[in-house]
Amino acid sequence: MDLSRLSEFGWIERIRRAAARKGVPRHVVVGIGDDAAVLRPRKEEDVVVSTDALVEDAHFRWRTDPARQVGRRAVAASLSDLAAMGARPLGVTVAFAGPGDLPVKRLDAVTAGLLDVCSACEAPLVGGNVARARRTSLTVTAVGAVGRGRALRRDAARRGDRILVTGRLGESALARARAGRVGRVMHVPEPRLAAGQALARASWAGACIDLSDGLVGDLGHVLEASQVGARVAVAQFPRRKGFEAACRRAHLDPARTLLAGGEDYELLFTVRPGAPSVAVLERRLGIAVSEIGTIVARGLRIEGATATGRSGFRHF
């Protein structure tokens, strides 16, 4: 059976039922099925909202990417934006567009993937839209809440701040390179929500951004917004064991992959000079963090790499 056999209400009902099986947390006053969802933040909270889209052919292909991973990825990318603001999720909406010949089984797998991440992140699916279109696309809006005035921003880095990053870099670029060669699955990032929320509560937090474009590009956004510069050392960048060998097997340059790989959705953040040690930060944020450099007055100096044009890097 394909989508052409379902009315729009039929699609919505299918998605609604799958979502209902996951249960509805108490802060959802009105969920799927009314003109809009109603969510209840706590007292003295700001509301955080971010929209992201995953488009067939531009961001995924049915030939290589399993439908469930596509659904997971769509929600994970939006929730990562909430993490970068230090917000906890209240709910997500999904606008789904797809062609009439899309198998309903594939819609169900995408929905299951969406709900996997919604459940794992306590971000209930509370609404959305379905429409016919020639190519499939998923537009996910994540709505969250953060203590009043505590949202983490790009423009809050100051000279002297230490620069840190969560998790490991280059994982997504490696997964993509492998997918190109052997049809392996896409990398589904884990939104760093707990780490972002812990950071938003800390008095020593500076700027924060999630790594979607790649470390150099995203650090550049922070520097531009904050009107400062940075010095980072590639040798300090967190990477998996055997990263260099894995890159070589995938025909990737290791330094370039760490600096510009993109789509890792780790958090890049700065802390004031008096902030705790890395070991204490890891306990507070509940995740591995690596200190990769310092905020300076201006410019971007990358130790261990030689720029070869706008986005190229050579050697360590």
Added chain:
Amino acid sequence: MDLSRLSEFGWIERIRRAAARKGVPRHVVVGIGDDAAVLRPRKEEDVVVSTDALVEDAHFRWRTDPARQVGRRAVAASLSDLAAMGARPLGVTVAFAGPGDLPVKRLDAVTAGLLDVCSACEAPLVGGNVARARRTSLTVTAVGAVGRGRALRRDAARRGDRILVTGRLGESALARARAGRVGRVMHVPEPRLAAGQALARASWAGACIDLSDGLVGDLGHVLEASQVGARVAVAQFPRRKGFEAACRRAHLDPARTLLAGGEDYELLFTVRPGAPSVAVLERRLGIAVSEIGTIVARGLRIEGATATGRSGFRHF
């Protein structure tokens, strides 16, 4: 110049600049340009969120619909959902997808249309996404706020409630029929935000929905959610002067157009029996309202029309 000449940052920058010229209200803590927008509701407010999409070929065609109207329509439809919940807007996000050969002039006209309605409704554009796709689509998420527990719902109609509707019915169906014949512009609805907010504050308010599918379909949603029935009289349905003649010129059946025309985005709402008279309601809601029937225990009786199948109606 077309979109293929702009980077994604180029698109965003173009939209951001147009939005910045409109000014930013104080409740927008962080607007376009960070990982997410931060909006500040008042104390003791619930958050309302709704997502709607406008897809090329399915909902509009460049051949007949001016780009600025397409932009207006996309935002108006989402804000109408906030109106139906009784919410005031905090902000909107827009996910724009379009092909590389889309003229930048058309993107600018769509953006101008989006911002026309954002300004008129005090619903600032606070974020979104841009992506390449074969066909253009606009996915708009509206975020608003309403007094805690005061959101208007579909499931709040009770036996004995009076049924009312704002404005006039059939306007959109007439505009669409004319567009088919002479290339006239699409109907841009005016979201009934002030009326919805006034209703949400009233002690005598019942259920509320905005009319997107058509009166019979949307009233059906209210009846189903509230587990009640209704009796309505087509003769009481609000229509423009000379409506019957205009329908005949457009080859539309007048009763059917009033009952199932769709996309009028007026509010259909119920009030408890002791609510004020229509004249007083009009003053309170700031708009013309018409009383069209009563909520009963079960069933749907439409006086003045004969059903001819699932969605067909004959005569008055």
